[in-house]
Amino acid sequence: MSLHIQTPLLTSLPLGLAAGATVLLKLDAMQPPGSFKIRGIGYACEEHARNGKQRFISSSGGNAGIAVAYAARQLGLPAVVVVPQTTTQRARDLIAMEGAEVIVHGATWQEANGMALSLVGETDAFIHPFDDPLLWTGHATIIDEVVAAGEQPDAVVLSVGGGGLLCGVHEGLRRNGLGHVPVIAVETEGAASFAQSVKAGRRIELDAIRSVATSLGAKQVSEQAFKLAQTADIRPVTVTDRAAITACKRFLDDHRVLVEPACGASLAPVYDRASALDGFRKILVVVCGGVGVTLEQLEHYLAAS
Numbered sequence: 001m002s003l004h005i006q007t008p009l010l011t012s013l014p015l016g017l018a019a020g021a022t023v024l025l026k027l028d029a030m031q032p033p034g035s036f037k038i039r040g041i042g043y044a045c046e047e048h049a050r051n052g053k054q055r056f057i058s059s060s061g062g063n064a065g066i067a068v069a070y071a072a073r074q075l076g077l078p079a080v081v082v083v084p085q086t087t088t089q090r091a092r093d094l095i096a097m098e099g100a101e102v103i104v105h106g107a108t109w110q111e112a113n114g115m116a117l118s119l120v121g122e123t124d125a126f127i128h129p130f131d132d133p134l135l136w137t138g139h140a141t142i143i144d145e146v147v148a149a150g151e152q153p154d155a156v157v158l159s160v161g162g163g164g165l166l167c168g169v170h171e172g173l174r175r176n177g178l179g180h181v182p183v184i185a186v187e188t189e190g191a192a193s194f195a196q197s198v199k200a201g202r203r204i205e206l207d208a209i210r211s212v213a214t215s216l217g218a219k220q221v222s223e224q225a226f227k228l229a230q231t232a233d234i235r236p237v238t239v240t241d242r243a244a245i246t247a248c249k250r251f252l253d254d255h256r257v258l259v260e261p262a263c264g265a266s267l268a269p270v271y272d273r274a275s276a277l278d279g280f281r282k283i284l285v286v287v288c289g290g291v292g293v294t295l296e297q298l299e300h301y302l303a304a305s
């Protein structure tokens with residue numbers, strides 16, 4: 001059993017026309033908890049449950065926290081999600097709706113995370129939002145499904161926050177004999193911890209996140225994601241917030257699916273025919289999704305950008 005669903009794989013005419021290539025969309029926005037995160041988190045939670053863990057603990061007020069709450073409910077186990085005061089009421093409500101206990105603690109994520117870690121007992125599993133090999137193995141199923149559908153992209157476009165999706169997709173490429181396929185790793189300029197690390201040749205830490213793409217807001221990417229950039233063909237690309245937001249709007253009109261700016265970031269280079277995509281004939285875009293956006297909020301972002 002797996003806790004994620006097999007998502008649609010569409011050929012997008014609008015994005016294909018924009019990019020001048022065949023564009024395949026892996027629509028992980030359709031996952032029941034709203035993003036790809038359930039693939040890895042579901043896999044990790046199942047594994048922990050099999051090993052006798054009786055409760056899941058998370059400190060993510062975003063899509064990871066929602067995925068943990070969803071996984072716990074599916075497995076019939078309790079979950080606790082500790083979030084900082086900055087987490088929106090909507091996010092708190094979504095996590096609570098999945099039946100998890102929401103504890104609000106501290107002004108920053110660091111404080112919430114500290115409290116979450118202090119709760120972890122022997123029979124609990126702490127679920128990290130991106131830095132965990134179990135997550136990568138689960139995220140890798142994105143590529144398994146693409147290959148099972150008979151498709152072999154010559155480039156993959158995805159968003160990078162802490163780099164869990166990147167590590168997982170690359171694991172999926174490798175385990176399907178596609179480890180040589182270039183990955184276009186997209187961030188917004190104000191959350192570009194991966195691009196800046198690759199440029200600097202060391203894993204840098206941002207002093208702050210300055211982007212509406214909050215799901216990309218890891219100040220530092222995982223060691224594994226950074227290492228991958230040294231050995232595999234991973235090409236960092238940054239886009240403006242405005243480009244990411246505009247891409248969300250175009251995607252909503254083209255495909256009738258509302259996604260977070262964190263996901264719009266990956267759509268932006270395709271819509272804008274970025275030079276990073278030159279020469280590729282079949283481009284797979286991981287439409288990572290995200291529940292942290294409403295139409296009203298998107299319109300507000302558009303007006304302000």
Ligand SMILES: *Cc1c(COP(=O)(O)O)cnc(C)c1O
Pocket residue numbers: 035037062063064129130159160161162163164165166215216218260262263288289290291
């Ligand atoms: C978590 C998330 C990301 C970034 O994933 P990482 O594994 O942290 O790199 C991108 N988009 C959405 C919608 C997310 O929820």
